[in-house]
Amino acid sequence: MTHAPEVPTFAYDDAEDNFGGASTNPTQRATSLEKSNRASRDTAGAPYAAALAVHAARDSTAFLVPGHGADATGLGLGQAEYFGERVLELDVTPLLDGIDLGDGSPREQAERLAADAWGASRTWFLTGGSSMGNRMAALAARGLGEGVLMQRSAHSSFVDGIILGGSSPSFVLPEVDLEHGIAHGVTPAAVADALAERRASGGDVAAVYIVSPSYFGAVADVAGIAEVVHEAGAALIVDAAWGAHFGFLPELPDSPVRLGADLVVTSTHKLTSSLSQSALVHLGHGPIARALEPHVERAHRMTASTSESSLLLASLDLDRRDLVERRDLLEASHDAVLAAREMFRADGRFPVVSDAFDAYPSTVGIDPFRIPLDIRATGLDGHTVRLRLAREFGVMVEMATVSCVVAVIGIGKTPDARVLLDALDEIAADVAAASPATEVPGDSAVVIPPMPGPGEMRIRPRAAYLADAETVPWAAAIGRISADSLAAYPPGIPNVLPGEEITVEVVEFLRASAAAGSHVRGAVDSSVSAFRVVVE
Structure with a gap:
């Protein structure tokens, strides 16, 4: 278990009236002391949170940003009524002495503790989510060289970083479950073949980017891929946005940074307990990671607020x-999640899709906290089921495909999964009881074609993104060069990149996804009726 260094002690000095405040009001002074004592109890073992709470407990007057002034007066009243005054007290400007200013600050202590906890040599706190981390990773990789080999089922934010850095990408294709349209991971052999193909064509590869675990919980052989990548002299970057909990229980896969990754991006808000939009970037060990470190630091400064x-x-x-x-x-x-998975297996009508992931060589383990369910027994598509679960039963699931819904359970939580099973049971019964002649709104499944392969990359992504562009109807876009990155979300896998040729398969997939209720990130409009293309 990781042990925290001693948290800085902020002494209450009665003579100086609580941290040097000027108040002589005994009630106000007592309230400040009470706040300080409560802060110490609530934040023990968390140096940054403790220092922030101590600052909030001070009897001080703010003549600095943020404008709400950390109190419930003026325009701050509406914020306090909605969020609570405590949130305002803790919402402070950066670069404050005793919080995040100077060497050895509580901020630095907190980041060192995080590095120890996940097995990294260094960790950066992010307030822009894993999307920020992916952009950082792509920019840092560009510091090692322009060639990047990336898993095609990457999040679109990594593509954003490719565009920003002007890198030259090539791709390694993941294994795909054709029955459910689910992209899994890549094997060490596939990465080795893609590296050899890139080098045979005269291109260098400075970094390799993979995703593990996948959106559906498939875990790749990170250690095996790291060996292949390092043998080629490249850095391994792992998008572990969905694996922040890895390494904290022996029954779970280990943290990718302990398995040889040089840089790991992870969203702690997804499966652990931090607030939405918070995330981490971890630096690995060894000479390649050390070479990456200054580039990561510069990328953090460039992308952070x-x-x-x-x-x-x-x-x-x-x-x-x-x-x-x-x-x-x-x-x-963990026990509750295993029991939930067993409950669905015993019921039998809604199979746990990840039970069959071991049939794919790219998958060496699964994350049990993602429960993908085959809902075809309801008679409806997954998008319709997801909407009905939310609207009629108040049951929210993470995402849907044509054949599946995915339930996510945050580690440390023990929700009653029977609520989901009972809701699916009611939906299936409603559909079965409906007369075939009776049209039920929303129950007509939109057929989404299989996820298409990429079109030919005709120019580099950065050149296409910055080129003169025009908007044309979808039919006229086929055969043209895309100026945008487009991805059906979730899961955010880029279906076409800037510089790639727009194919009829891509157009059909994106339009069908939008019609089924998916958000297509980067699209001109919600129905994908038009595309931005490079003027040739």
């Missing part, structure tokens, strides 16, 4: 502490 949210930073610190210290909650949650 100069007004990072102290609330998000504190949530990362507390999340790390609880992952390390609350093993009891993690174990109880």
Whole structure:
């Protein structure tokens, strides 16, 4: 278990009236002391969160940003009424002495503790989510060279980084479950073949980017891929956005950084407890990771806000502490997840799709906290089922495909999964009881074609993104060069990149996905009726 360094002690000095405040009001002074004592209890073991709470407990007057002034007066009243005054007190500007300013600050201590917890040599706190981390990773990789080999089922934010850095990408295709249209991972052999093909064509590869675990919980052989990548002299970057909990229970896969990855991006808000939009980037060990470090640091400065949210930073610190210290909650949650999966198996009508992932060589394990269910027994498509679950039963699931819905259970949580099973049962019964002649709104499934392969990359992504572009109807876009990155979301896999030729298969897939209720990131409009293309 990781142990925190001693949290800085902020002494209450009665003579100086609580941290040097000027108040002489005994009631106000007592209230400040009470706040300080409560802060110490709530944030033990979390140095950044503790320092922030101590600052919030001070009897001080703010003549600096943020404009709400950390109190419930003026325009701050509406914020306090909605969020609570405590949120305003903790929402502070960056670069404050005793919080994040200077060497050895509580911010630095918190990041060192996070590096220890996940097995990294260094960790950066992010307030822009894993999307920010992916852009950082792509920019850092560009510092090693222009060639990047990337898993095609990458998140579109990594493509954004490719565009920003002007890298030259090539691709390794993941294995795909054709029955459910699910992209899994890549094998070490596939990565080796793609590296050899790239080098045979005269191109260099400075970094390789893979995704593990996948959106559906498939875990790749990170250690095996790291060996192949390092033998080729390249850096391995792992998008582990969905694997922040890995390494904290022996029954789970290990943290990718302990398996040889040089850079790991992870969204702690997805499966652990930090607030939405908080994330981490971990640096690995060894000479390649050391060569990456200055590029990662520069990429962080370029992509981070100069007004990072102290609330998000504190949530990362507390999340790390609880992952390390609350093993009891993690174990109880793991037991509950296994019981939920067994409940669906025993029922038999809605198979757990990831039970069959071991049929794919790219998958060496699964994340049990993602439960993808085959819902075809309802008689409806997954998008329709997802909407009905939310609207009629108040049951929210993470995502849907034509044949599946995916339930996500955060580690440390123990929800009653029978609520989901009972709702699916009711939906199936309603559909079965409906007369074939009776049209039920929303029950006509939209047929989505299989996820298409990429079109030919005719110019580099950055050149296409910055080129003169025009908007044309979808039919006229076929055969043209895309100026945009388009991805049906979820899961955010780029279906066409800037510089690639737009194929009829891509157009059909994106339009059908939009019609089925998916959001197509980067599209001109919600129905994908038109495309931005390069003027040739």
